[in-house]
Amino acid sequence: MSRLQILIVVAAIVLVAVMFFLPKVVVNKEDQGNFAKGETAAATTPEGHSEDDGHDHGAGEGATADVHTPATPEQLMELATTRARYNKATDDQARTQLASELGEAYAAASKYDSAGYYYEIAAEVRGGEKSYKKAGDAYYEAFTFAATQDRAVELGAKAREMYEQVLKNNPSELDAKTNTAMTYVASTNPMQGIMLLREVIASDPNNEKALFNLGILSIQSRQYDKAAERFRKLVSVNPSHLEGTFYLAVSLAETGESEEAKALFNKVKGMSSDPALAASVDEYLAKLN
Template identity: 75%
Template sequence: MSRSQILIVVVAIALAAAMFFLPKVVVNKEDKGAIAENQEAAATPANHSEDDGHDHGATEGTAVEAHMTATPDQLMELATVRAQYKKAADAQSRTRLATELAAAYATVNKYDSAGYFYEVAAKARPGENSYKKAGDAYYEAFTFAATQERANEMGAKARTMYEQVLKNNPSELNAKTNVAMTYIATTNPMQGIVLLREVLTADPKNEKALFNLGILSMQSNQYDKAVERFQNLVSVNPQHVEGTFYLAVALAETGQQEEAKALFNKVKGMSDDPALATSADEYLAKLN
């Protein structure tokens, strides 16, 4: 599935808010066993066991299905780079190969492992960009997490990386927004909401912050606030498909049925995604 599709909320409010980061693939059942077997053989990092908290693809439940995208060529490349990394004798080569290995893991959507090796590279050669790559990978792992425990773990790792970014560049609003969303998964969700509001203070047109605050408003049944957030979002970007869809949902929940119908019909013309069209049709059937 692509980023233009509607998400299935897997766990808790944090992962509901992570609907912005959409599942990327659908795997046929008959393909899962063979792909999983091959991927596990090639995808476990050196000194990075299934029990050390970095590569739990096989234990992620339904989330692992979204990660099973590796082709034989990708698995071969991954195994090759891993072998080179293990054999690298000098620090410079290991740092370079850690970055290549992280990118290879990201290509097959193994974001926890990608984050681990980007972090290795960042610690060896610190810099805003290197820490951001690690944070982004861990954040993707956070959005795919199938359990609250796993979300907390990946969210904490993402925050640690992003804190290094924000220390040097406090105006990096994408990193700040992602930090905010990881806090939503903790026992202090208000900290995340405060950060999102800070992002909007700095950039009132920030689409990501507007979208996530809208989703959070819906999850807490504050549909009036959700309408306001999504209206602001679509005024900034009239082609924002997900924002338009959720604006229609929020309008329907606040009794503005005609406006909601118009937007659901509009959404169907904004994307050729059949899942999105089906969702819109289901809402229209309820409203008619």
């Protein structure tokens, strides 16, 4: 996905990529509020996938091939071989198994939209929570790295479609619910996403993914005190959470808690050897000193 910044976030930090597509939000102390009108397009019908056209679904317009490490020659060979077997198979059981294998091969090559497509084919035959969860996770991964907003909306809708099958059978599947929430936040119905995140926190107050996403939403709406609350909870649950520690420091810096922010920024430097992250931390420290 785009590497653009969201508000105070410096470009060097590796963010949850979906943040680029988040609309402006106002999150009050109940995590509710009015959302400003964004430019998020309505979900479109996903592109059709022909099973026999030889097209690499992960490398088309708006796809994510350039965001990840290029596929190795071995991965490309496996993809070609498995796809050829899939296209030639006539037995339904064999095609379902090969569709699952194609999903695995595309996922290994970081072509997550294509992985989702083939996992979905397998899930529609096999059914079951795990099969749909695998398809949803692949589409969600593609969503978070989408190159355009339209593509993110499209892939988010596909992820939701898969997760709906998961949640229909298991409403307590909190990872699926959290991911569904974030696709809604990037849609024309962002409040639905906030409500789902609150449901996750109500079920599991220590859920790291939900705490992180709520904190990011609070930062984006410039509600740094609320963000600090979320990130403080997150790092109490997981003291080694790098992004949570960084954003807690950012939130505290923005609320005037300079000394604690500086201590946390210095802690972040000790948690990662990433030079881009270190440079961003130094930039914040320079502003606080």
